Amino acid sequence: MRVGVVGATGAVGREMLRILEERSFPVDELIPLASERSAGTRVRFQGEDHTVGVLSLDALRGADVALSSCGSTAAKSWIPQAAEAGTVCIDNSSAFRMEPDVALTIPEVNPESLEGRPRIIAVPNCTIITALMAVAPLHRAAGLQSLILSSYQSVSGAGRRGVTELAEQIEKLHGMEEDLAHPDPSALPVGEVFGKTIAYNVVAKVDAFDPETGFTFEEIKIQREARKILSLPELDVAATAVRVPVPVGHSVSIHATFLRPIGPDEARELLSAAPGVEVRDDPANGVYPSPLEAAGRDEVLVGRIRQSPGRPDALLLFSCGDNLRKGAALNAVQIAEHMFATSK
Ligand SMILES: NC(=O)c1ccc[n+]([C@@H]2O[C@H](COP(=O)([O-])OP(=O)(O)OC[C@H]3O[C@@H](n4cnc5c(N)ncnc54)[C@H](OP(=O)(O)O)[C@@H]3O)[C@@H](O)[C@H]2O)c1
Structure with a gap:
């Protein structure tokens, strides 16, 4: 099968590659895609390096399934057209979840939502x-x-940047644990992702x-x-x-x-x-x-x-x-297994 992984460089995308490999999903051709920011970087799959391409409808042409974890805005820009062209699109973002014609599926909970082979299936929120x-x-x-x-x-629920923000704040506050009983609010690290100090909080x-x-x-x-x-x-x-x-x-x-x-x-x-x-x-x-x-x-x-x-x-x-596995990537791959009857 030709399998697109859109957002392949992200927290969920990397887990997606690991799970496809672990579960021996029948990937004949892997199409790893992301934004221009990381195009040309490499991801490892089945013992080989694969070059990440820039997301486009052309890049996905002929894909049997596209596993998407590129965020809502980007997902809206290509999923309807790719689905129209015949690719089964399984999306981790919130872009399509509440649309009446889109299946919102946890395979162990509501597999009946996949009846009729919908072309767009949304993975529910990880929580x-x-x-x-x-x-x-x-x-x-x-x-x-x-x-x-x-x-x-x-913090990985907020993607790679969330993990980095926590790690940086822990490093900054290391050794100051006793001071945090009477913190100086102006000295506390605050990042863009969480808006308040997330370390020790x-x-x-x-x-x-x-x-x-x-x-x-x-x-x-x-x-x-x-x-x-x-x-x-x-x-x-x-x-x-x-x-x-x-x-x-x-x-x-x-x-x-x-x-x-x-x-x-x-x-x-x-x-x-x-x-x-x-x-x-x-x-x-x-x-x-x-x-x-x-x-x-x-x-x-x-x-x-x-x-x-x-x-x-x-x-x-x-x-x-x-949250990266059952909350996102594993649930997406299970949906693909269900749709293509590949589960063992
Ligand atoms: N993290 C979780 O626990 C979790 C759980 C359930 C659902 N989700 C959902 O899954 C999606 C991804 O989350 P994440 O945590 O993996 O985020 P992330 O670590 O920030 O990764 C985002 C991925 O999307 C790519 N991307 C961003 N904008 C793009 C664009 N315009 N075109 C193509 N690719 C683009 C990024 O590529 P670059 O490397 O080029 O930036 C990266 O590969 C989000 O919709 C999120 O809500 C996440």
């Missing part, structure tokens, strides 16, 4: 993937009624604020995408998205209510049988998920499963997933 991998198996059994999600999102803002609702656009995406993926247009869902100084791995604290009573034992049983989920729930022995344990892994880790006090129909869970 909602991490949450719904834990919630969907419970929803299928007990009927989801409401969701309150609080996310702890890693948490920032309750991911994406811009919507002046009308007070939510951030990330929180609004989480709310809307949950409804679309689960086909529950009236789902009561509210999110708070927070950036934390973690390199890779998003975590989500989940409060879910259901149409019938459901307890932690049943939830553990359902989640243990769910593909792509690993239950890590033995707190007495120190077993519960953390983002560092989820980084580099395909499975979403779920634990801290508790009954909400006084609510036999409500559960609390904590879920961690690799």
